[in-house]
Amino acid sequence: MTTHAAKAGVEVAPVTGYTGAEITGVDLAGPLDDEAVAVIRAALLRWKVVFFRDQRIDHAAHVALARRFGEPVVLRSRGKASPGDFPEVETTADRLELAGRYGMDHQEWLERRRHTLSRGWHCDHGARVDPPAATILRAETVPPYGGDTTWSNLAAAYAGLSAPVREFADRLRAEHRLGVGYQPRPGRDAYVQHLQDHQVATVHPVVRVHPETGERLLFVNGYYVEQILEVSRAESRLLLELFVEQVTRPEYTVRFRWEPGSVAFWDNRATIHLAPGDTGHLDSPRIMHRVMLAGDVPVGPDGRPSEPICGAPLVS
Structure with a gap:
């Protein structure tokens, strides 16, 4: 079902009942007129993540696309596969980036980071005091199978709570920290040293208010959240189990099958996502570019902003 057909020919077709829409009739490699930008922005706010197929865009076009919707982030450090002449673009090439990282193969590193099955769910740079508003990810090379990404809708998750639990969650705050739950290696651990040298932590509201839509979002995930504050650790553990289970309920999610030329554009304020964990054993590269x-x-909801504990903002 198509929910919107713009005069410019841009069409938006929802993918699931709560989350995700596929957009057709637009060439992201060329300049977008104001009407097309408005349609895409409205679909993004409504469906939280939008998908485009068969796009042939290079780094310059990727950055130009991002600028039509906001100000691209320039990271202080990027992976070694990222292009030197486009500081806004971060490239992830699994076999180039992750093999031997911190003295471990990729599988051991994942095992030590993921102390629960929900550990991989996250929003981008969620431990910063100013997480990105949105992310635009494009696929250059993907395996012939596997490698899907999944997103969940935090507005739907909040609305799905019972009224008394929503009212309780509105008053809570939680510490988000880089490296939560990591199990160190015996002896010297290079990743522990990395965390000590680059620690980032912020107190965020458990429920954040979307600055554009006014929706309330259940702003938790299994990757960064250290503890809910002003409750005991035992209570925090049970509350986080409740909230993380809520935000990862299957009915609030959408799963996307990547192809070369696919682009996903998501609202990083209103979603969390899960990167694939099924490609490490495949003899195929997965090269993606992110802005x-x-x-x-x-x-x-009480008007209180997040408060940094340590680490610089993402945007200085």
């Missing part, structure tokens, strides 16, 4: 848009400091 993020600068975001604001989250604010809770």
